[in-house]
Amino acid sequence: xxxxxxxxxxxxxxxxxxxxxxxxxxxxxxxxxxxxxxxxxxxxxxxxxxxxxxxxxxxxxxxxxxxxxxxxxxxxxxxxxxxxxxxxxxxxxxxxxxxxxxxxxxxxxxxxxxxxxxxxxxxxxxxxxxxxxxxxxxxxxxxxxxxxxxxxxxxxxxxxxxxxxxxxxxxxxxxxxxxxxxxxxxxxxxxxxxxxxxxxxxxxxxxxxxxxxxxxxxxxxxxxxxxxxxxxxxxxxxxxxxxxxxxxxxxxxxxxxxxxxxxxxxxxxxxxxxxxxxxxxxxxxxxxxxxxxxxxxxxxxxxxxxxxxxxxxxxxxxxxxxxxxxxxxxxxxxxxxxxxxxxxxxxxxxxxxxxxxxxxxxxxxxxxxxxxxxxxxxxxxxxxxxxxxxxx
Amino acid sequence: xxxxxxxxxxxxxxxxxxxxxxxxxxxxxxxxxxxxxxxxxxxxxxxxxxxxxxxxxxxxxxxxxxxxxxxxxxxxxxxxxxxxxxxxxxxxxxxxxxxxxxxxxxxxxxxxxxxxxxxxxxxxxxxxxxxxxxxxxxxxxxxxxxxxxxxxxxxxxxxxxxxxxxxxxxxxxxxxxxxxxxxxxxxxxxxxxxxxxxxxxxxxxxxxxxxxxxxxxxxxxxxxxxxxxxxxxxxxxxxxxxxxxxxxxxxxxxxxxxxxxxxxxxxxxxxxxxxxxxxxxxxxxxxxxxxxxxxxxxxxxxxxxxxxxxxxxxxxxxxxxxxxxxxxxxxxxxxxxxxxxxxxxxxxxxxxxxxxxxxx
Numbered sequence: 110x111x112x113x114x115x116x117x118x119x120x121x122x123x124x125x126x127x128x129x130x131x132x133x134x135x136x137x138x139x140x141x142x143x144x145x146x147x148x149x150x151x152x153x154x155x156x157x158x159x160x161x162x163x164x165x166x167x168x169x170x171x172x173x174x175x176x177x178x179x180x181x182x183x184x185x186x187x188x189x190x191x192x193x194x195x196x197x198x199x200x201x202x203x204x205x206x207x208x209x210x211x212x213x214x215x216x217x218x219x220x221x222x223x224x225x226x227x228x229x230x231x232x233x234x235x236x237x238x239x240x241x242x243x244x245x246x247x248x249x250x251x252x253x254x255x256x257x258x259x260x261x262x263x264x265x266x267x268x269x270x271x272x273x274x275x276x277x278x279x280x281x282x283x284x285x286x287x288x289x290x291x292x293x294x295x296x297x298x299x300x301x302x303x304x305x306x307x308x309x310x311x312x313x314x315x316x317x318x319x320x321x322x323x324x325x326x327x328x329x330x331x332x333x334x335x336x337x338x339x340x341x342x343x344x345x346x347x348x349x350x351x352x353x354x355x356x357x358x359x360x361x362x363x364x365x366x367x368x369x370x371x372x373x374x375x376x377x378x379x380x381x382x383x384x385x386x387x388x389x390x391x392x393x394x395x396x397x398x399x400x401x402x403x404x405x406x407x408x409x410x411x412x413x414x415x416x417x418x419x420x421x422x423x424x425x426x427x428x429x430x431x432x433x434x435x436x437x438x439x440x441x442x443x444x445x446x447x448x449x450x451x452x453x454x455x456x457x458x459x460x461x462x463x464x465x466x467x468x469x470x471x472x473x474x475x476x477x478x479x480x481x482x483x484x485x486x487x488x489x490x491x492x493x494x495x496x497x498x499x500x501x
Numbered sequence: 502x503x504x505x506x507x508x509x510x511x512x513x514x515x516x517x518x519x520x521x522x523x524x525x526x527x528x529x530x531x532x533x534x535x536x537x538x539x540x541x542x543x544x545x546x547x548x549x550x551x552x553x554x555x556x557x558x559x560x561x562x563x564x565x566x567x568x569x570x571x572x573x574x575x576x577x578x579x580x581x582x583x584x585x586x587x588x589x590x591x592x593x594x595x596x597x598x599x600x601x602x603x604x605x606x607x608x609x610x611x612x613x614x615x616x617x618x619x620x621x622x623x624x625x626x627x628x629x630x631x632x633x634x635x636x637x638x639x640x641x642x643x644x645x646x647x648x649x650x651x652x653x654x655x656x657x658x659x660x661x662x663x664x665x666x667x668x669x670x671x672x673x674x675x676x677x678x679x680x681x682x683x684x685x686x687x688x689x690x691x692x693x694x695x696x697x698x699x700x701x702x703x704x705x706x707x708x709x710x711x712x713x714x715x716x717x718x719x720x721x722x723x724x725x726x727x728x729x730x731x732x733x734x735x736x737x738x739x740x741x742x743x744x745x746x747x748x749x750x751x752x753x754x755x756x757x758x759x760x761x762x763x764x765x766x767x768x769x770x771x772x773x774x775x776x777x778x779x780x781x782x783x784x785x786x787x788x789x790x791x792x793x794x795x796x797x798x799x800x801x802x803x804x805x806x807x808x809x810x811x812x813x814x815x816x817x818x819x820x821x822x823x824x825x826x827x828x829x830x831x832x833x834x835x836x837x838x839x840x841x842x843x844x845x846x847x848x849x850x851x852x853x854x855x856x857x858x859x860x861x
Binding site: 205206207210312313314315316317318319321322323326330331332333334335336337351354355356357358359360361362363364365366369422423424425426427428429430436437438439440441492493495496498499500 | 514516521523576577578579580603604605607608610611612614615616618619620621622623624633635638646648650651655656657658659660661662663664699700701702703704705706707708709711758760790791799820821822835836837838839840841850851853854855857
């Protein structure tokens with residue numbers, strides 16, 4: 110199974126966020142992996158244990174920053190990723206969620222094509238050359254490039270029973286082998302995309318569903334999605350994934366046919382993959398890890414430049430608003446307030462009032478305050494006054 | 502595009518045959534925008550058996566309601582609901598379309614926005630209408646100004662100048678529902694649903710009980726921050742003591758004054774996973790950008806410094822009391838009643854004063 114995990118590099122510290130015209134300049138900041146993505150990586154790891162296949166990390170942003178960021182995931186034997194793809198292009202800078210989702214959807218489509226095409230290549234080689242070394246050479250080349258599942262071709266001593274081996278050993282005809290490859294392609298086209306529920310910088314939670322919508326548009330078929338997934342199970346045989354999620358006032362079970370997209374909640378805890386499916390999972394797995402991250406530019410993706418970056422972003426981030434607007438403050442033990450109702454009065458030829466209990470007296474001339482204080486009309490705001498005002 | 506896009510649409514969620522509180526708030530948000538634009542508020546209702554809710558939407562401030570009432574839509578299903586909404590948007594071209602910024606609102610709005618395509622500004626805490634000039638794009642009259650917490654230290658204005666509708670999600674708790682007016686009249690229009698076939702289906706739905714604590718519905722919220730872990734002298738204190746005071750105040754306010762009171766917490770305190778507070782304070786208590794947004798009559802911030810991420814979740818409270826040892830704490834900038842002092846002295850003093858006060 111092709112498991113695509115969407116990752117994002119987010120600023121490590123909010124105080125260090127470098128902005129140009131409302132757009133974060135990621136090249137000038139220290140980035141960390143979006144903390145919410147950790148659950149997506151866990152989910153991807155479970156999927157690989159359950160159904161086999163390959164975990165492909167897809168990310169977007171400056172490649173020089175993102176490749177080192179993904180390195181620990183790549184290096185780790187457990188819970189890591191097998192391959193990395195970075196969508197990196199100046200033309201993508203300043204993308205809002207819509208433009209980002211478009212680019213990421215193109216990336217997903219290209220990844221799927223990249224993994225389906227080798228099966229066609231192999232089928233073509235079989236059709237063309239029959240029982241020949243050319244088929245074996247092609248299979249070896251593609252397998253080494255990490256593009257064929259073990260069930261198609263493998264050099265693992267433990268995996269002898271592959272489509273290509275059976276064919277080369279004369280156990281199957283060319284027609285059968287081609288049909289088997291077509292079935293394999295069909296299985297592989299049932300990919301899954303997992304992502305975190307949101308990122309710590311944008312906090313929108315929109316990109317997951319929008320990538321599902323984008324891939325739907327690009328593939329010409331509906332790709333369902335489930336957000337905030339707390340539990341899920343996948344059935345590689347039928348190509349379905351069942352999810353459980355809590356959304357507002359509902360808890361919902363959603364059963365989806367693959368390909369589908371999930372965003373993984375904090376509440377998700379991976380379970381143990383059943384032992385029964387392990388042989389099938391091994392057959393669906395690939396050689397291992399690819400050594401280098403792959404960078405794709407806008408041109409590589411065949412992107413419409415009008416849908417990328419600032420040009421492709423309907424939203425514009427404008428000027429900020431300081432929310433620290435100071436209210437009228439009353440400090441316990443400090444602020445002078447009226448203790449009783451005081452009608453309008455004159456002090457040094459100026460008129461003041463009327464005042465209600467609780468009104469601020471602090472704006473009055475000192476002489477007036479002293480006079481009102483001596484009359485018992487004004488006093489210091491105290492806790493019991495506070496209690497009264499809160500209960501009003 | 503033929504006709505000029507018009508109308509402020511609000512997507513109305515419902516449960517157990519009634520509109521949710523989020524939806525009533527959203528109608529109020531829509532009204533505030535529509536009045537400035539001199540346009541109508543249109544409620545969008547999707548589901549099955551919705552008759553009773555059409556009038557409710559109008560009572561609470563909608564000018565008209567678009568209803569897609571179909572047995573096939575009985576349970577919430579994102580793909581079918583998004584299709585129903587998208588086809589109405591395409592046909593009728595609203596100027597603004599608002600959704601609640603909860604899981605369901607975001608689930609649909611994101612897909613619809615991509616398909617239109619238009620921008621989606623999420624998690625807005627304020628909305629405004631202003632003219633906007635952009636050096637590269639030109640001048641725009643009466644644009645929806647979408648105001649949301651920005652990454653960093655401020656609120657940002659988000660504009661969607663070139664696309665319609667201007668789509669936004671509004672954080673629950675940011676607007677108060679309008680008082681219902683049973684005499685209000687409005688037009689109800691039924692829209693047909695053309696069921697599609699989907700590679701997904703909802704197999705089980707359970708309605709969840711209201712959240713505990715229900716911070717959004719509270720009259721008074723007493724929130725605890727990291728400041729409760731030590732006293733003014735910097736000596737460690739058992740935070741259960743501060744929690745006990747909060748509970749005591751809650752019981753007093755509910756018992757004697759009938760004020761629904763809940764205990765909240767900052768993200769910092771929740772994530773600190775303080776052992777003593779295990780089972781007392783958890784994620785569901787969290788107020789702020791990643792927790793609940795609240796707008797109670799009284800908000801009491803206990804030992805909270807007031808990071809922006811916290812303030813955006815409570816800044817609209819009617820009366821804010823803040824107790825903190827640090828006179829420079831940002832919470833004091835928005836507090837109506839700043840109390841610089843030790844939580845363990847000031848909070849009991851406030852409780853004692855409230856015990857001795859009759860509601861006035």
